[in-house]
Amino acid sequence: MGHRMDKIRLAIVGCGTISRLNVPGYLEHPGCDVVALCDPQPERAEQRARDWGITPRVHTDYAQVLDDAEIDAVELLTPTDLHPQQIIAGLEAGKHVSCQKPIASNIAEVDDIARAVAKAQTMFRTTENFLYYPPLVKAKSLLDAGAIGDPSLVRIRTIRGIYADDAHLMIEPDALVWRQNPKRHAGGVMYDDGWHKYATAMWWLGDIEKVQSFVTKTDDYIAEVPSVATWKFKDKDCLGVLDYTVAPEMPIRTKYYPSDEFFEIQGTQGSIWVTRCTGEMLDMPPVMLMKGTEVQQFQVPMDWIEGFKGAARDFIDGITSGRQPHMDIEFSKKVLQVALSVYEAARTERAVDPTALT
Structure with missing residues (x-):
């Protein structure tokens, strides 16, 4: 962008369920103005504007956003199959682009991006x-x-249960429809939610060089439970495990989705536990460091929305400072390769090198 700006002028593209988590961090950022909302259902965008106390321009077509010279950046909260074209068009129009995960459905699309x-x-x-x-x-x-x-080992446990009460994020009816379509979404929970877990593990400990898995297919395209993915980190004597199951009669306390995660990193001198994420099932400190007879507890902000707010801050701060935020195109491709390798390993019943997926 050729002009200097006091604030980054942002458009939110897609005003469905996830916008209620992604957008508050932008609204709170002193260096950001949410100046436009785009959704094929204008009444939904208008409702979000009222909820957020803002008066943005409302567009129903992404092309209108790209033609709007008063928009510097876009946050794409749209179905996965739309991501490649929307990212490329946004960049070609001179906009900064942040796109909701997963970045795409196959490696060829990521290479185009x-x-x-x-x-x-x-x-x-x-x-x-x-x-x-x-x-x-x-x-x-x-x-x-x-x-x-x-x-030596990273374990990420995910359980999907049922809501413990009615005090939770209301999911838009169409949020799950496109996710059920294999032509629009490359997989179920081991791809869509698994992305979070693969990205976290790789951010902690680096690239993954080998993947093995068992993925259970059911009548529900999204469900894929129970499933297990295991991997070896590159150039490390360290393994990772993601296990995923469902407990259809188990209530989970949550303000968001009825899921609960538990993260464990075991090392030669001790282990780290992260006891909370999407859900609030365990009455424990959010971070614990175990070193034999010694246990340290760490109280840090643990509302799940804090991660979304941090992501918003990093995008705006990255633009203004010229610093690349987390998950550049290279890291995004590596995470997608791992996610797709989970399915290839299950299909072939063999270990898969993620970099071999092209």
Whole structure:
């Protein structure tokens, strides 16, 4: 962008369920103005504007956003199959682009995006809220400080249950429709939600060189439970495990989705637990450091929305400072390769090198 600006003028593209989590951080940022909302249902965009106490321009077509010279950046909260074209068009129009994960459905699409990113004068990142969730950030700082010695195993447990009460985020009816369509979405929970977990593990400990898995297919395209993915980190004597199951009669306390995660990193000198994320099932400190007979507890902000707010801050701060936020195009491609490798490993019943997926 050729002009200097006091604030980044942002358009939110897609005003469905996830916008209620992604947008508050932008609204709170002193260096950001949400100047436009775009949704094929204008009444939904108008309702969001009322909810957020703002008076943005409302567009029903993404082309209108790209033609709007008063918009500097876009946050794409749209179905996955729309991401490649929308990212490329946004960059070609001179906008900074942040796109909700997963970035795309196949590697060829990511390579197309990468070519556009290489040509662009503006910034691109994939939005990944887990990389900003304070308990996971604290775990990384402990890991990087050598608090548990050399790590040997990362375990990420996810349980999907039922809502414990009615005090939770209301999910838009159409939020699950497109996710049920294999032509629009590359997989179920091991792809869509699994992305968060693969990205977190790789952010903690680096690239993954080998993946094995069992993925259960059901009548529900999204469900894929129970499933397990295991992997080896590159150039490390360290493994990772993501296990995913469902407890259809188990209430989970949550303000968001009826899921609960537990993260454990085991090292030569101790272990780190992150006991909370999407849900609030365990009455424990959010971060614990176990070193044999010694246990340290860390109280950090643990509302799940804090990760989304951190992601918003990093995008705006990255634009204004010229610093690349988390999840650049290279990291995004590596995470997608791992996610797709989980399915290839299950299909072939063999270990898969993620970099072999093209």
